[in-house]
Structures are given as structure tokens and as C-alpha cells.
Amino acid sequence: MMRRVWRLAAPVAIGIAAGLAPASAGAGDVLRIGAPLAATGAEAREGALAKQGYDLWAETVNARGGLKVGAKSYRVEIIYYDDQSKPQISAELTDRLISQDHVSFLLGPYGSPATFADAAVAEKYRVPMVEANGAARKIFAQGYRYVFGVLSPADEYAASMLRAAATLVPRPQAVAILAADDLFSLEVANGARDWAEKNGLRVVYFQKYPVGVADLSAPLTRIKSLRPDILLGSGHLQESLLIMKQAQTLDVTVGLYAFTVGPTTPDFVTALGPAAEGVFASSQWTPDVKYRGPVFDTAAAYAKAFERKYGFVPDYHAAESSAAGVVLQLAVEKAQSVDPATVREALASLDVMTFYGPVRFNAQGLNDRKPMVTVQIQQGRVLTVWPRDVAAAKAIYPTPPWSARK
Incomplete structure (x- = not known):
């Protein structure tokens, strides 16, 4: 059972989550970890999924007696602050977690902009941050030594979907790209354009839009007139919902709707109903992948543990967040120390397989070994459709017209 204590800390709320204390641990045997994470604002839903992943890891570790370091x-105790989906606030809270709450380690926030901001603070104080929700390569191009990302880089999000699309019959010939004007989404969109141009897929439209936009009818009307085979949206949950709702209203019909973030969450199908059918998405992880490792065993076992606790099948936001906790745990146990500098060295040399996939950090702190998968919504379920060796279903293509969706 998790213990949660909520109290106000102006200007935002702070929470502490910890599992049951092991019988052998004294009152002082607590490892405090900080996590500035969106509980309000545009990224609150994704932040909630990440928090569930962190909490499940902490609860699992504590129920088994805690982190073992020598005798x-x-x-594990995770201290949360709400960064309100704002990178500057996230950085300020990261500073507070280190300088006032005296956390030993950090788990990352949600999103590349916040992770980019927090990374500078972690580096300043030389506190290791293991992050799971900031995929932009720019984060790892700053020469930082204390930031480690367990997830595949941003450009893989689009590339995985386009690789899957290239196997479809008839092969798609043209793609339209819509991207939010933020660090992660633009890296994905630029990566999509580069992949397409190198692999014989025509980019007939490329447009960025402001973060938090409320109306995309103009670019969608233009896309409708161009009749591409693929509409690729690079943004987050609320933006993917907006695109699909307005595409339906405007009767924008393409062979394949593909999004970087959104369709894997339970909210997508709930919000759209039949309009979600056939939508593709990239995913860092699904329960179908064939990985096995310490703490959670297999991907399928992790999914069952998560569903028992929260009542729904996890998407990759939760899984990658739990994986960040696992990786930090393995580094602490490898180092046999909770000294930040010693654990940093253990992270840098870690080479492990987990339920989430392989983890080995390059010199920049990026996990460049882990592949991504592509999923599609079929009959209201998110199913892995690529690569074929882990696919739970065959991709349905082209997507039925709006008039055929019931």
C-alpha cells in the first residue's frame, strides 16, 4: 500500500509517495528522490501516467525490502512537485528539491522542454537525473555528465511509424506533417521529413503550429486538398485529439493517421470513440515486446502488475517511468553506495536488459540501443503492428473513410 502525504508549498502542491517500509530498515534508512512532474497544465495527463509508473516502481522495491546497499x-521515498507543465517552474522546483529537500537523486519531469531545463540544474549540483520522458537529442548535446535518458531519441518516433508504413500495400507515396512548436515535436517532425526524403516518400506539406493551439482547421483544409497518403502529427495528447476531431468535422480522409503522442493513452479512445479507429502511433514500449529483466520480470508481467494497481493496461509513459526507477535502482546497487558521484559512474557504465528493453548509455547519456514499436487502434484496443516479430495484429490499411466508422 502506498503512503501519500499532500501539503501546500507555495506556489504549487508537493506530494510524497513511498511504499511500505521494510522491516529491516530503520527510521533513517530512507533514500529521497525528487521528481518535478506536471499535475496541472497542458501535460497533466501525461504527467499523471509518469507518476503512476514512478509510484509502482517505488512500491514494488519497498515491498521487497528496499534498495540494498551493503548491509x-x-x-525509497519520492518527493513530487507540480511544475504546472512549465519548464521554468520545473527548473526552479528541481533546484528546490536539491537545495532544500536534499534529495539524493532525481527522476525526470514530463516532456523535453522541462527535461532540458531541469538537466542544467542537475548538472549544476552534480545530482544524477534518470529521466524517461524527455526524448529530444538537444538535451543530451550540452556536454552534461549527470543526465541519463532511458528512452529512444525523438527522431525515432516518426521513423518507426514511417518504417512500418513503408511495409504496407499499396506503399504510401506522400505525407503531410503537422508539428507543435516545441523542442520534442520539432525534432520529431524534422526527423520525419529527413527520413521521408531519404526513403522516397514525398513531403507535400510541413507546418508547425503554436503550443496549446485551439484551431487547426486552416492547415487541415489545406491538407485535405493535397490528398496525402499519410497525415503525421507531432505533438501531445490534446493536440492529437484536436487534429482528429477537426479532421472528422472537415472530412479530411487519408490512408493513415499517425501521431507521436496520444493514441497510446486510454484517454484517446475514450475521447474519440469510433473516430479513433485505425489511428497509428509510435510507442517506446508495449506489453507485447519480448524483454525480461530484474524487478518486474517481463513486459507482460509488468503490464499485469500495473493493471492490478490502476485498473487499466499501461502505455509507454508509465512503463518508461518505472524503467527509470529500475535503472536508478540497478545503478545504486551496482555502486553499493548512495553517493551521487559514485552512482553517476555506475549509471555511465550500466549495460542491462529490463522489462522495458536494453539500457546502455552513450557518452552523452542517451540510451541509443532501444528500438521503438508502432501500434494501431483496432476495435478500441491499442495493438502492436510493427515490427512483425512482436506484432499482436496485422496493420489495417488504408483507414476507412469517416462515413464507414460506426
């Missing part, structure tokens, strides 16, 4: 067992 000691440390109970």
Missing part, C-alpha cells in the same frame, strides 16, 4: 536497506 543497509533503503526505503
Whole structure:
């Protein structure tokens, strides 16, 4: 059972989550970890999924006696602040977690902009941050030594979907790209354009839009007139919902709707109903992948543990967040120390397989070994359709016209 204590800390709320204390751990045997994470604002839903992943990891570790370091067992305690989906606030809270709450380590926020901001603070104080929700390569191009990302880089999000699309019959010939004007989404969109141009797929439209936009009818009307085979949206949950709702209203019919973030969350199908059918998405992880590792065993076992606790099948936001906790745990146990500098060295040399996939960091702190998968919504379920060796279903293509969706 998780213990949660909520109290106000102006200007935002702070929460502490910890699992049951192991019987062998004394009152002082607590490892405090900080996590500035969106509980309000545009990225609150994704932040909630990440928090569930962090909490499941902490609860699992503590129920098994805590983190083992020599003769000691440390109970994991995660201190949360709401960064309000704002990178500057996230950085300020990261500073507070280190300088006032005296956390030993950090788990990352949601989103590349916040992760980019927080990374500078972690580096300043030389506190290792293991992050799971900031995929932009720019984060890892700053020469930082204390930031480690478990997830595949941003350009893989679009590339995985386009690779899957290239196997379809008839092969798509043209793509239209819509991207939010933020660090992650633009990296994805630029990566999509580069992949398309190198692999014989014509980019007939490329447009960025402001973060938090409320109306995309103008670019969607233009896309309708161009009749591309693929409409690729690079943004987040609320933006993917907006595109699909307005595409339906405007009767924008393409062979394949593909999004970087949104369709894997339970909210997407709930919000759209039949309009979600056939939508593709890239995913860092699904329960179908064939990985096995410490703490959670297999991907399927992790999914069952998550569903028992939260009542729904996890998407990759939760899984990658739990994986960040696992990786930090493995580094602490490898180092046999909770000294930040010693654990940093253990992270840098880590080479492990987890339920989430392979983890080995390059010199920049990026996990460049882990592949991504492509999923499609079929009969209200998110199913893995590519690569074929882990696919749970065959991709349905082209997507039925709006008039055929019931």
C-alpha cells in the first residue's frame, strides 16, 4: 500500500509517495528522490501516467525490502512537485528539491522542454537525473555528465511509424506533417521529413503550429486538398485529439493517421470513440515486446502488475517511468553506495536488459540501443503492428473513410 502525504508549498502542491517500509530498515534508512512532474497544465495527463509508473516502481522495491546497499536497506521515498507543465517552474522546483529537500537523486519531469531545463540544474549540483520522458537529442548535446535518458531519441518516433508504413500495400507515396512548436515535436517532425526524403516518400506539406493551439482547421483544409497518403502529427495528447476531431468535422480522409503522442493513452479512445479507429502511433514500449529483466520480470508481467494497481493496461509513459526507477535502482546497487558521484559512474557504465528493453548509455547519456514499436487502434484496443516479430495484429490499411466508422 502506498503512503501519500499532500501539503501546500507555495506556489504549487508537493506530494510524497513511498511504499511500505521494510522491516529491516530503520527510521533513517530512507533514500529521497525528487521528481518535478506536471499535475496541472497542458501535460497533466501525461504527467499523471509518469507518476503512476514512478509510484509502482517505488512500491514494488519497498515491498521487497528496499534498495540494498551493503548491509543497509533503503526505503525509497519520492518527493513530487507540480511544475504546472512549465519548464521554468520545473527548473526552479528541481533546484528546490536539491537545495532544500536534499534529495539524493532525481527522476525526470514530463516532456523535453522541462527535461532540458531541469538537466542544467542537475548538472549544476552534480545530482544524477534518470529521466524517461524527455526524448529530444538537444538535451543530451550540452556536454552534461549527470543526465541519463532511458528512452529512444525523438527522431525515432516518426521513423518507426514511417518504417512500418513503408511495409504496407499499396506503399504510401506522400505525407503531410503537422508539428507543435516545441523542442520534442520539432525534432520529431524534422526527423520525419529527413527520413521521408531519404526513403522516397514525398513531403507535400510541413507546418508547425503554436503550443496549446485551439484551431487547426486552416492547415487541415489545406491538407485535405493535397490528398496525402499519410497525415503525421507531432505533438501531445490534446493536440492529437484536436487534429482528429477537426479532421472528422472537415472530412479530411487519408490512408493513415499517425501521431507521436496520444493514441497510446486510454484517454484517446475514450475521447474519440469510433473516430479513433485505425489511428497509428509510435510507442517506446508495449506489453507485447519480448524483454525480461530484474524487478518486474517481463513486459507482460509488468503490464499485469500495473493493471492490478490502476485498473487499466499501461502505455509507454508509465512503463518508461518505472524503467527509470529500475535503472536508478540497478545503478545504486551496482555502486553499493548512495553517493551521487559514485552512482553517476555506475549509471555511465550500466549495460542491462529490463522489462522495458536494453539500457546502455552513450557518452552523452542517451540510451541509443532501444528500438521503438508502432501500434494501431483496432476495435478500441491499442495493438502492436510493427515490427512483425512482436506484432499482436496485422496493420489495417488504408483507414476507412469517416462515413464507414460506426
